Amino acid sequence: xxxxxxxxxxxxxxxxxxxxxxxxxxxxxxxxxxxxxxxxxxxxxxxxxxxxxxxxxxxxxxxxxxxxxxxxxxxxxxxxxxxxxxxxxxxxxxxxxxxxxxxxxxxxxxxxxxxxxxxxxxxxxxxxxxxxxxxxxxxxxxxxxxxxxxxxxxxxxxxxxxxxxxxxxxxxxxxxxxxxxxxxxxxxxxxxxxxxxxxxxxxxxxxxxxxxxxxxxxxxxxxxxxxxxxxxxxxxxxxxxxxxxxxxxxxxxxxxxxxxxxxxxxxxxxxxxxxxx
Amino acid sequence: xxxxxxxxxxxxxxxxxxxxxxxxxxxxxxxxxxxxxxxxxxxxxxxxxxxxxxxxxxxxxxxxxxxxxxxxxxxxxxxxxxxxxxxxxxxxxxxxxxxxxxxxxxxxxxxxxxxxxxxxxxxxxxxxxxxxxxxxxxxxxxxxxxxxxxxxxxxxxxxxxxxxxxxxxxxxxxxxxxxxxxxxxxxxxxxxxxxxxxxxxxxxxxxxxxxxxxxxxxxxxxxxxxxxxxxxxxxxxxxxxxxxxxxxxxxxxxxxxxxxxxxxxxxxxxxxxxxxxxxxxxxxxxxxxxxxxxxxxxxxxxxxxxxxxxxxxxxxxxxxxxxxxxxxxxxxxxxxxxxxxxxxxxxxxxxxxxxxxxxxxxxxxxxx
Numbered sequence: 001x002x003x004x005x006x007x008x009x010x011x012x013x014x015x016x017x018x019x020x021x022x023x024x025x026x027x028x029x030x031x032x033x034x035x036x037x038x039x040x041x042x043x044x045x046x047x048x049x050x051x052x053x054x055x056x057x058x059x060x061x062x063x064x065x066x067x068x069x070x071x072x073x074x075x076x077x078x079x080x081x082x083x084x085x086x087x088x089x090x091x092x093x094x095x096x097x098x099x100x101x102x103x104x105x106x107x108x109x110x111x112x113x114x115x116x117x118x119x120x121x122x123x124x125x126x127x128x129x130x131x132x133x134x135x136x137x138x139x140x141x142x143x144x145x146x147x148x149x150x151x152x153x154x155x156x157x158x159x160x161x162x163x164x165x166x167x168x169x170x171x172x173x174x175x176x177x178x179x180x181x182x183x184x185x186x187x188x189x190x191x192x193x194x195x196x197x198x199x200x201x202x203x204x205x206x207x208x209x210x211x212x213x214x215x216x217x218x219x220x221x222x223x224x225x226x227x228x229x230x231x232x233x234x235x236x237x238x239x240x241x242x243x244x245x246x247x248x249x250x251x252x253x254x255x256x257x258x259x260x261x262x263x264x265x266x267x268x269x270x271x272x273x274x275x276x277x
Numbered sequence: 278x279x280x281x282x283x284x285x286x287x288x289x290x291x292x293x294x295x296x297x298x299x300x301x302x303x304x305x306x307x308x309x310x311x312x313x314x315x316x317x318x319x320x321x322x323x324x325x326x327x328x329x330x331x332x333x334x335x336x337x338x339x340x341x342x343x344x345x346x347x348x349x350x351x352x353x354x355x356x357x358x359x360x361x362x363x364x365x366x367x368x369x370x371x372x373x374x375x376x377x378x379x380x381x382x383x384x385x386x387x388x389x390x391x392x393x394x395x396x397x398x399x400x401x402x403x404x405x406x407x408x409x410x411x412x413x414x415x416x417x418x419x420x421x422x423x424x425x426x427x428x429x430x431x432x433x434x435x436x437x438x439x440x441x442x443x444x445x446x447x448x449x450x451x452x453x454x455x456x457x458x459x460x461x462x463x464x465x466x467x468x469x470x471x472x473x474x475x476x477x478x479x480x481x482x483x484x485x486x487x488x489x490x491x492x493x494x495x496x497x498x499x500x501x502x503x504x505x506x507x508x509x510x511x512x513x514x515x516x517x518x519x520x521x522x523x524x525x526x527x528x529x530x531x532x533x534x535x536x537x538x539x540x541x542x543x544x545x546x547x548x549x550x551x552x553x554x555x556x557x558x559x560x561x562x563x564x565x566x567x568x569x570x571x572x573x574x575x576x577x578x579x580x581x582x583x584x585x586x587x588x589x590x591x592x593x594x595x596x597x598x599x600x601x602x603x604x605x606x607x608x609x610x611x612x613x614x615x616x617x618x619x620x621x622x623x624x625x626x627x628x629x630x631x632x633x634x635x636x637x638x639x640x641x642x643x644x645x
Binding site: 101 | 536538539541542544545546547548552556557560561563638639
């Protein structure tokens with residue numbers, strides 16, 4: 001038994017001495033590089049970035065502003081071309097954007113001329129083209145219900161508050177059943193009260209769906225509360241993975257239990273120490 | 278019987294309820310009009326209109342006096358004191374033959390307006406009479422396979438307005454049909470945008486007159502064989518060509534500047550090109566497209582007058598031109614009437630477009 005696992009382990013040029021069996025890896029970033037040509041020569045944002053994210057894992061990425069976190073995420077989403085290295089989902093290199101990688105953007109990015117339901121349906125339509133109209137609607141309504149928007153199906157997106165819009169964004173991302181969920185500071189623009197609410201909603205749906213998630217955040221507490229692993233990125237240019245912290249709280253978690261856990265402040269200190277150096 | 282009575286009673290009660298709720302809604306909808314808002318919204322505009330009419334009246338009077346003095350002076354130098362006295366008396370008497378011809382005063386314009394309306398009523402009555410008279414003959418001619426006899430009398434002022442509106446709508450539709458699809462296509466592709474840009478920049482500032490001549494050259498040859506009226510075709514095509522540029526530029530800009538977030542969403546969802554254009558790009562550029570269409574309509578209306586005047590196609594433009602050539606003593610005031618009508622219709626067209634824009638676009642903040 002032990003041997004079998006050893007066989008499946010592949011040699012990964014990793015940053016922190018961990019290697020995983022390939023059948024557990026959902027998202028594989030190998031030697032990733034991003035270069036922006038400038039008049040003064042190339043600007044290297046990311047270099048030698050290696051990261052493996054496992055199936056059903058929730059990873060948060062933390063780092064200073066401008067270190068290239070968003071660049072990395074949009075490269076995974078396929079919205080930003082890769083300069084060198086490669087990104088694979090379940091072993092298949094990505095080719096441009098696609099609905100196997102759902103994105104929740106920093107701004108809710110809803111189509112303001114559509115209702116909440118239509119916004120979710122837009123994706124459902126694409127991913128389940130053979131489902132009947134009413135089935136598609138059922139799916140969209142289910143996820144809107146999950147994010148607590150029961151009364152707002154037919155409200156135009158621009159009539160909703162920021163927090164509500166981001167809820168629709170969450171519903172839209174989950175409704176297309178992606179393999180990987182990419183979250184680019186989705187709660188960064190919200191007030192702390194709404195942010196807490198949305199974190200709870202997000203983690204509640206995630207507990208059900210267990211979609212591999214990669215989330216960028218600035219918020220140390222958010223990073224710990226949501227993640228199985230917190231990935232810390234070094235400051236750019238030439239940013240890479242600086243450190244990885246495993247969060248060993250059991251799921252499902254409650255905010256209260258996490259805050260009262262004896263390891264919480266240890267984790268927190270670790271992250272803050274990293275960010276302050 | 279009893280049942281029906283109760284039914285009516287119930288109905289009454291129901292209606293009373295409806296009326297009551299309507300009334301309460303009305304009450305909510307009309308907030309207390311405070312003096313300040315009344316003053317701002319109604320009294321000040323009324324004052325400004327009165328002021329305008331007052332200034333106009335005084336200006337017209339001053340011009341009238343200058344012209345009258347000049348006439349008397351001329352009579353004096355040309356024919357002597359007696360003729361000058363006669364001229365003065367003539368002017369004072371209000372005789373049409375010797376009235377000074379200058380900027381008409383507001384009351385003259387108002388009189389002309391009423392004359393035009395009366396004229397319209399008369400012509401309409403004539404038309405109706407003509408129609409009644411020819412009904413029998415026309416039916417007979419139809420049976421024989423001949424064209425019916427139509428009224429060929431001169432059009433009234435109101436008829437001219439409708440002719441102008443027809444021309445402008447035809448031109449506007451032409452502009453819409455040409456400019457919106459082309460705008461979308463060049464908006465979608467940067468290469469096309471760059472390659473067409475020079476064309477747009479060069480043709481945009483071309484004067485309506487030149488467009489008219491160009492269209493005239495082409496349409497004249499194309500309609501050589503047919504005996505249909507080419508004046509209408511020439512004028513509406515010219516109107517369309519002059520006015521379509523604003524829509525073209527705005528559509529291209531709207532389509533090319535769609536919020537990057539929406540494009541990213543479309544990319545992530547891998548929407549097909551058709552869905553991408555119709556579900557994301559078009560709705561998001563509708564406000565700009567409509568801004569373009571509004572400009573197009575107002576430009577169309579503005580150039581229409583000049584084009585009708587030159588193309589000798591019927592309408593307000595030719596009305597103005599004919600009155601100017603006519604030189605009757607109320608011609609000037611009729612021209613001013615036409616001016617106001619043109620202005621008011623232009624304003625109304627713009628309002629209508631604004632209402633449509635607000636109805637179809639998600640951006641509810643569009644204003645004048």
